[in-house]
Amino acid sequence: MSSLRFTRYSTRIIVFIVFLINCCNLTVHSQLVQFGGQEIYGLNNKVTMKELNSLNSQETSYTFSSLLKVSSVWNSKNDQLLQVTFMDNRVTAPQKKANKAYSQPITKMPDRPFYISLRNGKPINVIAHTYRDQSLLNMERAVASLFQIQYESGHTTEVDVLGECKTFYSIRSTTRLQKLKTDCSHWDLRIKYRTEKPFGIRLSSQEIVEYDLSAEGKLMKAKSIETHHMALEAQPDIGSQVQSEFLLEHTATGEQPVNQLIFDNLDEAIESLLDWYRVFDIKGDVDGVISETEDQSLTEQISSYLEDLDDNHIGKEAMAKAFAKLLPVARLTKQFEFEQIIENYGDLQFQLADLLAAVQTIDAHKAVYESFRSDVDLLEQYLKSLAVGTHPQITIIEDLLERLKSLGNERIENDKLRDTVVQTLASLARQVGFEPDNALLVKIRSFILHNLEKECADDESCKTLYIRALQNLQDPSTIDILLNLALNGETKISVTAMQALRSFPVSHFNKKHLQIFLQIFYQTRKKYDTSARTFALEIMLTMKPSQEMLGQLLDYLNSNDKHFEIKTYVIQKLNVLSEKCVKFRSLLQKCLKERPYINNYNIMAQKGLTTVLSRNLSWRPAFNESLLSIQEIYRGVLKRGSVELFLSAEQEETSLCKLDIYTSGLTSFVGDSDDISDDDDNYDNSPVTAGMEISIQNILHRPLVFFNGQAELMGHVWKGTASQPTPALQANTLTQDVEHYVMLASGATAYMRVIGFRSIDLYGKVELSLWNRNAQTEIMQKTAASVHGIMKVGFTYAQLTNEFMLSYEPKISLLADLDFYSGVKLCIQLQRPEMFLKYTNTRSVVLQEIAKRYTKKVNSKRTNKFPGSTLALNQKNNEMCNIIFQ
Numbered sequence: 073m074s075s076l077r078f079t080r081y082s083t084r085i086i087v088f089i090v091f092l093i094n095c096c097n098l099t100v101h102s103q104l105v106q107f108g109g110q111e112i113y114g115l116n117n118k119v120t121m122k123e124l125n126s127l128n129s130q131e132t133s134y135t136f137s138s139l140l141k142v143s144s145v146w147n148s149k150n151d152q153l154l155q156v157t158f159m160d161n162r163v164t165a166p167q168k169k170a171n172k173a174y175s176q177p178i179t180k181m182p183d184r185p186f187y188i189s190l191r192n193g194k195p196i197n198v199i200a201h202t203y204r205d206q207s208l209l210n211m212e213r214a215v216a217s218l219f220q221i222q223y224e225s226g227h228t229t230e231v232d233v234l235g236e237c238k239t240f241y242s243i244r245s246t247t248r249l250q251k252l253k254t255d256c257s258h259w260d261l262r263i264k265y266r267t268e269k270p271f272g273i274r275l276s277s278q279e280i281v282e283y284d285l286s287a288e289g290k291l292m293k294a295k296s297i298e299t300h301h302m303a304l305e306a307q308p309d310i311g312s313q314v315q316s317e318f319l320l321e322h323t324a325t326g327e328q329p330v331n332q333l334i335f336d337n338l339d340e341a342i343e344s345l346l347d348w349y350r351v352f353d354i355k356g357d358v359d360g361v362i363s364e365t366e367d368q369s370l371t372e373q374i375s376s377y378l379e380d381l382d383d384n385h386i387g388k389e390a391m392a393k394a395f396a397k398l399l400p401v402a403r404l405t406k407q408f409e410f411e412q413i414i415e416n417y418g419d420l421q422f423q424l425a426d427l428l429a430a431v432q433t434i435d436a437h438k439a440v441y442e443s444f445r446s447d448v449d450l451l452e453q454y455l456k457s458l459a460v461g462t463h464p465q466i467t468i469i470e471d472l473l474e475r476l477k478s479l480g481n482e483r484i485e486n487d488k489l490r491d492t493v494v495q496t497l498a499s500l501a502r503q504v505g506f507e508p509d510n511a512l513l514v515k516i517r518s519f520i521l522h523n524l525e526k527e528c529a530d531d532e533s534c535k536t537l538y539i540r541a542l543q544n545l546q547d548p549s550t551i552d553i554l555l556n557l558a559l560n561g562e563t564k565i566s567v568t569a570m571q572a573l574r575s576f577p578v579s580h581f582n583k584k585h586l587q588i589f590l591q592i593f594y595q596t597r598k599k600y601d602t603s604a605r606t607f608a609l610e611i612m613l614t615m616k617p618s619q620e621m622l623g624q625l626l627d628y629l630n631s632n633d634k635h636f637e638i639k640t641y642v643i644q645k646l647n648v649l650s651e652k653c654v655k656f657r658s659l660l661q662k663c664l665k666e667r668p669y670i671n672n673y674n675i676m677a678q679k680g681l682t683t684v685l686s687r688n689l690s691w692r693p694a695f696n697e698s699l700l701s702i703q704e705i706y707r708g709v710l711k712r713g714s715v716e717l718f719l720s721a722e723q724e725e726t727s728l729c730k731l732d733i734y735t736s737g738l739t740s741f742v743g744d745s746d747d748i749s750d751d752d753d754n755y756d757n758s759p760v761t762a763g764m765e766i767s768i769q770n771i772l773h774r775p776l777v778f779f780n781g782q783a784e785l786m787g788h789v790w791k792g793t794a795s796q797p798t799p800a801l802q803a804n805t806l807t808q809d810v811e812h813y814v815m816l817a818s819g820a821t822a823y824m825r826v827i828g829f830r831s832i833d834l835y836g837k838v839e840l841s842l843w844n845r846n847a848q849t850e851i852m853q854k855t856a857a858s859v860h861g862i863m864k865v866g867f868t869y870a871q872l873t874n875e876f877m878l879s880y881e882p883k884i885s886l887l888a889d890l891d892f893y894s895g896v897k898l899c900i901q902l903q904r905p906e907m908f909l910k911y912t913n914t915r916s917v918v919l920q921e922i923a924k925r926y927t928k929k930v931n932s933k934r935t936n937k938f939p940g941s942t943l944a945l946n947q948k949n950n951e952m953c954n955i956i957f958q
């Protein structure tokens with residue numbers, strides 16, 4: 073301080089003259105603190121944390137209060153330097169008993185003043201001590217931000233502690249005005265997020281500041297009220313809300329003249345402070361302290377979750393919850409500690425592979441390759457779970473590509489592992505969201521295309537592997553290549569390419585592409601496999617068909633195409649879409665009205681067994697989850713049976729999991745001679761195979777083959793091995809993964825994190841009895857889902873937290889019985905057992921860094937029961953079930 077040069081002199085008369093000039097000239101600001109004057113303000117900041125939709129009246133809040141002495145220590149005609157001192161600082165929080173409060177003075181807060189520089193009345197910088205903590209600096213910026221006023225109604229852009237904001241001013245009278253902020257850059261400080269809306273959070277923020285001025289334009293009161301509302305997109309009832317009131321209220325005017333700094337301009341005045349002070353931007357910076365987790369290491373945490381991580385809990389709540397709790401700490405863990413944990417917990421290796429996959433750091437990646445080395449199963453487990461990641465460290469992607477390119481000793485010899493590395497690499501490259509010309513993306517794309525077009529030669533399974541990789545990569549620049557394969561490839565290639573195209577967002581397709589899909593579906597140039605046709609149909613219908621296109625599709629039902637299973641597929645698909653979408657329903661009805669010859673029983677009730685149906689599995693207060701089941705029958709044999717689960721948020725849905733059972737070449741055993749078309753025998757000649765394909769969150773894993781070739785099939789039939797349920801997938805995969813900071817107008821930092829996991833135990837089984845001439849397919853899914861959310865807000869001396877955990881165990885089983893003893897009958901049963909949705913919430917307030925730490929906690933909890941049910945399918949199915957089980 074001694075280095076500052078102060079001179080006493082009064083500027084009151086000059087100020088008065090300046091005011092007289094200013095009052096009539098709107099382009100020059102009025103002074104909120106008069107030149108040379110001193111004002112005392114009461115500062116009060118109350119921050120409240122709420123749980124959404126809670127009836128509990130216990131409050132969790134903190135209040136920071138202080139007296140601010142604001143002195144104008146330098147000014148020119150347009151510029152001003154304000155000196156601000158915090159006095160009598162306190163923090164207060166409510167106690168459990170109503171109307172009682174816990175209050176403590178803050179003694180550690182430095183009593184040195186800080187400075188605000190104003191140019192043309194606008195606060196530009198904060199000049200403050202360098203050693204001060206981030207929260208306090210932000211609060212100083214917040215005070216400075218309150219000194220920003222526009223004297224004209226209308227929209228503007230403003231820069232303050234909240235970053236750049238869209239602001240709307242309304243002038244109420246000569247002494248009252250209000251500003252409203254609806255969009256600030258510092259409300260959107262995303263660290264991690266997911267692009268699929270159902271896995272995201274919905275964040276809405278708003279601030280209103282009301283100003284009262286004196287007749288001379290002095291600041292009498294500034295009251296900022298802001299709310300930040302965070303909810304799960306897929307369940308808007310669940311989340312947290314922060315409310316903050318930041319109030320500056322005039323209490324007194326200094327009687328003594330203020331010592332003035334004598335300098336020619338603002339820069340020099342600021343310069344004179346820099347021995348002790350530094351100049352800071354008015355935009356706030358996140359105080360990362362708020363997001364720090366407890367000091368427990370991953371090793372300690374794992375040892376307290378040992379039981380929950382046990383194999384018995386796969387597909388159960390306990391495991392899904394443990395993962396959501398462990399991930400934040402695991403993301404900070406180093407390679408060495410991971411390796412030790414893997415070594416110490418030999419029984420938990422598969423679970424650890426999943427956990428390290430969700431971590432997505434290079435430390436976790438190296439630990440996995442170091443510890444699991446050549447254990448193909450564990451590496452595959454890791455890679456499959458890694459594939460759903462949305463923000464892996466880029467070095468992980470580079471490493472996977474290197475491994476695939478390695479030759480000699482380093483070459484990945486195991487074909488299954490190689491397949492999985494390719495699929496994971498492609499998936500990660502998609503989800504990272506590279507720019508189209510990103511060098512790494514270009515390398516990955518050319519690696520896949522080079523293999524597909526050159527290295528594979530005529531090897532069909534090699535080609536399908538890389539086509540699946542293109543499906544996972546979803547790079548729009550590969551669409552033409554896939555279309556060409558779909559149009560001209562051999563049956564299997566064509567179907568796989570169509571399946572890949574089906575997975576692209578339809579926004580990538582144009583009219584020219586659509587023509588090709590129509591060509592495949594209607595077989596205008598040549599014959600296509602029924603599965604390729606149904607994929608083309610699906611894309612066409614997702615592209616919002618015009619009335620004309622829909623009419624053409626209806627006319628097709630009356631055509632002489634002998635594939636009545638495809639016609640059945642069309643009818644069922646149209647039904648599913650009209651159940652889902654009102655617009656589509658009215659369009660369809662319009663088209664049907666124009667075609668009385670189609671809208672009759674004979675055509676609309678095709679004899680096919682193919683079933684396409686969609687059913688709701690859960691709804692409020694759980695997530696909206698639905699199921700799509702497609703059982704595509706070809707000549708009386710299940711050719712493709714798929715069950716897919718979706719999670720939706722408003723109009724958007726995302727696939728959680730899809731299980732596809734495919735067979736081919738079985739018609740010679742159980743064929744139905746009814747379904748024959750004259751010249752289409754490709755499929756019959758194909759080798760006897762059956763297998764299963766699984767996609768988790770739109771990522772297609774390598775296929776699991778049940779049997780390949782007649783000899784293997786016979787082996788299974790005689791030994792009965794195919795009738796053992798085959799574990800298709802046991803994994804814990806990351807769903808929600810969001811991290812976000814929000815700056816508050818009071819300078820406090822809010823932090824939110826939402827992490828969700830699904831623990832999945834998926835079984836599939838195909839049973840075929842040639843003796844009894846029947847077959848059974850069973851798909852069982854046991855899943856547990858957990859979503860853990862935390863929202864914290866505060867500053868150095870106080871913290872509020874709202875933490876919730878949502879968990880449930882949605883299970884389904886699908887049973888398809890096929891009887892071909894005389895004629896073919898198919899009965900599908902879909903069951904959803906009873907389910908409980910559990911929700912717990914803890915709110916807390918902690919006052920800290922004061923003489924005596926204070927904590928208050930408020931807990932709440934609820935459970936909802938969803939009774940089990942057998943989901944009704946359709947009338948024809950019911951009739952067939954009755955026949956089979958009579």
Ligand SMILES: *[C@@H]1O[C@H](CO)[C@@H](O)[C@H](O)[C@H]1NC(C)=O
Pocket residue numbers: 651652686687688696
């Ligand atoms: C499923 O729920 C949606 C909306 O939640 C509703 O429009 C639809 O009719 C329901 N579908 C079935 C098959 O119950």
Ligand SMILES: *[C@@H]1O[C@H](CO)[C@@H](O)[C@H](O)[C@H]1NC(C)=O
Pocket residue numbers: 305306307308691692696720721722723
């Ligand atoms: C869930 O479905 C209900 C019923 O259709 C709908 O009102 C609600 O908005 C949906 N919830 C979400 C998050 O989409």
